[in-house]
Amino acid sequence: MAYSEKVMDHFANPRNVGEIPDADGIGEVGNSKCGDIMRMYIKVEGNVITDCKFKTFGCGAAIATSSMATELIKGKTIDEALKLTNKAVMEALDGLPPVKVHCSVLAEQAIKAALSDYYTRLGVDPTPIVGVIKECDHDHGCGCDL
Amino acid sequence: MQIYADNAATTALSPKVLEAMTPYLTEVFGNPSSLYRIGAKAKDAVEAARAEIAELIGAKNANEIYFTSGGSEADNWAIKGVCKMLKLKGKNHIITTRFEHHAVLHVCEGLAKEGFEVTYLDVYENGIVKPEDVKSAIKDTTALVTVMYANNEIGTIQPIAEIGRICREAGVLFHTDAVQAMGNVPINVEEECIDLLSLTGHKFHGPKGCGALYVRRGVRIANLIDGGAQERSKRAGTENVAGIVGLAKALELAVSTMDERRERLTKMRNRLIDGLLNIEKSRLNGDRDSRLPGNVNMCFEGIEGESLLLKLDLAGVSASSGSACTSGSLDPSHVLLSLGLPHEIAHGSLRLSFSDDNTEEEIDYLLKVIPETVSYLRSFSPLWDKIKSE
Numbered sequence: 001m002a003y004s005e006k007v008m009d010h011f012a013n014p015r016n017v018g019e020i021p022d023a024d025g026i027g028e029v030g031n032s033k034c035g036d037i038m039r040m041y042i043k044v045e046g047n048v049i050t051d052c053k054f055k056t057f058g059c060g061a062a063i064a065t066s067s068m069a070t071e072l073i074k075g076k077t078i079d080e081a082l083k084l085t086n087k088a089v090m091e092a093l094d095g096l097p098p099v100k101v102h103c104s105v106l107a108e109q110a111i112k113a114a115l116s117d118y119y120t121r122l123g124v125d126p127t128p129i130v131g132v133i134k135e136c137d138h139d140h141g142c143g144c145d146l
Numbered sequence: 147m148q149i150y151a152d153n154a155a156t157t158a159l160s161p162k163v164l165e166a167m168t169p170y171l172t173e174v175f176g177n178p179s180s181l182y183r184i185g186a187k188a189k190d191a192v193e194a195a196r197a198e199i200a201e202l203i204g205a206k207n208a209n210e211i212y213f214t215s216g217g218s219e220a221d222n223w224a225i226k227g228v229c230k231m232l233k234l235k236g237k238n239h240i241i242t243t244r245f246e247h248h249a250v251l252h253v254c255e256g257l258a259k260e261g262f263e264v265t266y267l268d269v270y271e272n273g274i275v276k277p278e279d280v281k282s283a284i285k286d287t288t289a290l291v292t293v294m295y296a297n298n299e300i301g302t303i304q305p306i307a308e309i310g311r312i313c314r315e316a317g318v319l320f321h322t323d324a325v326q327a328m329g330n331v332p333i334n335v336e337e338e339c340i341d342l343l344s345l346t347g348h349k350f351h352g353p354k355g356c357g358a359l360y361v362r363r364g365v366r367i368a369n370l371i372d373g374g375a376q377e378r379s380k381r382a383g384t385e386n387v388a389g390i391v392g393l394a395k396a397l398e399l400a401v402s403t404m405d406e407r408r409e410r411l412t413k414m415r416n417r418l419i420d421g422l423l424n425i426e427k428s429r430l431n432g433d434r435d436s437r438l439p440g441n442v443n444m445c446f447e448g449i450e451g452e453s454l455l456l457k458l459d460l461a462g463v464s465a466s467s468g469s470a471c472t473s474g475s476l477d478p479s480h481v482l483l484s485l486g487l488p489h490e491i492a493h494g495s496l497r498l499s500f501s502d503d504n505t506e507e508e509i510d511y512l513l514k515v516i517p518e519t520v521s522y523l524r525s526f527s528p529l530w531d532k533i534k535s536e
Contacts, residue, residue: 008456011453011456011457012457012460014526017526018526028528032489032490032493032529033488033489033490034489035450035478035489035490035493036450037527037528037529038528039528054526055526055527055528055531056526056527056528057448057449057450057527057528057529057530058450058453059450059451059452059453060452060453060456062450062453063453
């Protein structure tokens, strides 16, 4: 198992690490038993995600996908962010080892969870817009698909 | 600074070992089964190595040593070979432990599918098997007890002599995977009542791809690899002559320097353990005293092992989280889970393993870089936030 240079770059120098104290939406996915938790913070102005930060507990791929995902949605509209797929995150990182694909799924879900929280805070039912956030429900390691 | 701290995975080949091997990779290239002089010379080297290894592990007879491709083959052969013979006598029960190497566990799982009953002994919180548990697990149908000499991840040394005596008294065969212990702790197969023992050269500065299985005279064992008449028709295949010469040389060097190494590495290890235990929410895995001199295995809550390893690699440190054989898997180490650690803590493990090549200066550097890395990763870990707020 080897990581691409892009993955190692985002792992070694993660972008947008930290918290947004006055975030408009916070989403958290994964669980400690599986070995990864991602928490995304977003700041929204009008229809645009003006800022995005993350905190992640997890492997190198989990940190790199979190970092890349924040870069991919920062400055984008909510519609664009909702269209971000785990595939796009993986491609932007020049691929992930097969056992780490689920990290990119987690990153996609973390963004959706943050947007879901954003709509909930506005009093809008997020489900028709964001969809259902899939939660990790397995009880072994984290080699499963979400 | 570049630090290699993963000697439980493999060690660097000793220059003295390479020197001993070189003639058998160059001019003495003959096949030991050939009659002409260049073959006979190779054969002599193989037999001298066999006698040397027998003596170093306290075997009565050189013919009790069989060369293999390494530890995994030796483990496979020992367990499958003995069980195949004893199954014919109605024995279909194996006793092992929860935290064996996969070369033992997966073999036992395979035999379970063929109708063997397998008892997995508890290793408790300290990672040490209780001999009385072995005693009470033995029954009429028990074919084999297999307990590792020292664990590959947490380095805990098992009460092998006591287990050996229990098995001998009960008339049950006893195998030990001594891959990690060999060359690091004194081993004597006769005194410790060991019937079968696996070892491999690359864990003590020998070459990779060459190991041995000790089989006490009188133990009936089916072949694993059939073919030519090498190894008295018990293990076919042209001998890895240079590897065998290297294995014997490496073991001779390891055994002759064992006492000084034990003293030096134990001191270094304890200094590192004490320093790392100063990190908040850290723990040492496995018994502190009954432990290989060069093994440190710690958990740091709130961080994940792989990211710790990658970050340490960027800082020049080669270490491991659990066993390298399982680094392609995402499940936490079965060894740490066998100690009763919860998954979330077992995910954050770090194994450092040292050899003659490591220095006190390296320990100084590790004592600086590991705490820094742990606190860096914790600084953006949502799990650490939760742990702190509890």
